[in-house]
Amino acid sequence: MSERLLDEASLASTPASDLTYFALAATAAKPAAQAPREVLSELPEVLGGRYKIERLLGVGGMGAVYRARDLLREQFGDPDPYVAVKTLSDDFAEYPDANSLLYSEFALTARLNHPHVVRLFGFEVDVPSQRAFLTLELLKGLTLDQLLSERPDGLPWSELQEIAIALLDALSYSHSLGVLHGDLKPSNVMLAEDGLRLFDYGLGQPVEGLLPGLPRLCRNRFTAWTPRYAALELLDGAPLTAAADVYALACVLYELASGRHPFRRQSAKQAKVMELDKQLQRPEQLPAHCWPALHTALAFDEAQRSITSAQLLEVFRQPLPSRWPRWLKRSG
The missing domain is CATH 1.10.510.10 (Transferase(Phosphotransferase) domain 1)
Structure with a gap:
């Protein structure tokens, strides 16, 4: 959620020991072994008809975080309509229970109301693209x-x-x-x-x-x-x-x-x-x-x-x- 933009060069230079190791065990059930699910489309320019994606802020073990403009807040004159949006990575999102795990992150963090814990705003699913996402405070x-x-x-x-x-x-x-x-x-x-x-x-x-x-x-x-x-x-x-x-x-x-x-x-x-x-x-x-x-x-x-x-x-x-x-x- 940093305002510092991460480009491909800076991501490539990140030490491997600093990265979250996220491995799918050999026994993990992959989508092919489950009931077929609709293939995810590309990340849309506007998620949920409301959040206009502006740029990538960072990547993690499960997904990516973007800076986005809340068009609804902007419409009502909010001078600072910016939020962070977290979505699942394409590879991880292919697993049938991936959206549930993203919701789990929301349910856990939403319980916390502390000045030194990031504030989450909501969990939503963009129906056309079938992508679940979180909205949270944009940190600088x-x-x-x-x-x-x-x-x-x-x-x-x-x-x-x-x-x-x-x-x-x-x-x-x-x-x-x-x-x-x-x-x-x-x-x-x-x-x-x-x-x-x-x-x-x-x-x-x-x-x-x-x-x-x-x-x-x-x-x-x-x-x-x-x-x-x-x-x-x-x-x-x-x-x-x-x-x-x-x-x-x-x-x-x-x-x-x-x-x-x-x-x-x-x-x-x-x-x-x-x-x-x-x-x-x-x-x-x-x-x-x-x-x-x-x-x-x-x-x-x-x-x-x-x-x-x-x-x-x-x-x-x-x-x-x-x-x-x-x-x-x-x-x-």
């Missing part, structure tokens, strides 16, 4: 991966704390309502003009028991992750949990503090084999009181990752210890 600003490219040595604590608190607040709020993100990484967080936004819940799921009738991403059929931010248990085929979100967010926070991925850009499985967790050290710009909590959140073993996003938030909210008592003691 830098994503965290763009910020990191400009700040290769990481952020000073004053900036890091502000970003960390907003991001941890968004995630802990999502978890408190039973919503798991599933694909936390720097490119899914934006420093918008009016504050940080966590977005793209396309690979998210509700916790067990919440919204039982909602379609879910079946990980026996679809394997979805971004390798360098995926918890080890996800790579081993376990279901998505809040603990997996915590691992991904811990990787992001470490990267913001140091300018480097905690495990040399390796996946958790590769990093465990290389025993890179034994080489972890506190980033210089991260206060000492935050390190034990962040180190726990980076544990490969889910059972040892015994910290929640809410607990991490409380740690990062703590002010730096005052130096006055030590100074007074020395001068006394």
Whole structure:
């Protein structure tokens, strides 16, 4: 949802480890094995008779996001009638339950009303083209991966704390309502003009028991992750949990503090084999009181990752210890 236009050259230059890996398992039922469905037509210039597509903003594991003009709002004189529109990619849209999964993203994110979570407006289907799409707020600003490219040595604590608190607040709020993100990484967080936004819940799921009738991403059929931010248990085929979100967010926070991925850009499985967790050290710009909590959140073993996003938030909210008592003691 960034206003930065992504052209073919910039997409081709994106590191593979930054991309969501979205593989269709060999057992996945493809359309040919199902009842025939109408072939999708090209993306129309106007979706739903209302949203005029202007340009591509970005692509992800399931689909693409476009800048669009809401012709109805424009007709009634809205001076800022622009929205973001998310549609499924052509390859993914061919699967019979793809539209249901896009609706699942809408149903999950629409439950969230938080200043640091992207706002969704609606879910619709363009009948002539048979394309489902979401409408959501159009964000302008830098994503965290763009910020990191400009700040290769990481952020000073004053900036890091502000970003960390907003991001941890968004995630802990999502978890408190039973919503798991599933694909936390720097490119899914934006420093918008009016504050940080966590977005793209396309690979998210509700916790067990919440919204039982909602379609879910079946990980026996679809394997979805971004390798360098995926918890080890996800790579081993376990279901998505809040603990997996915590691992991904811990990787992001470490990267913001140091300018480097905690495990040399390796996946958790590769990093465990290389025993890179034994080489972890506190980033210089991260206060000492935050390190034990962040180190726990980076544990490969889910059972040892015994910290929640809410607990991490409380740690990062703590002010730096005052130096006055030590100074007074020395001068006394």
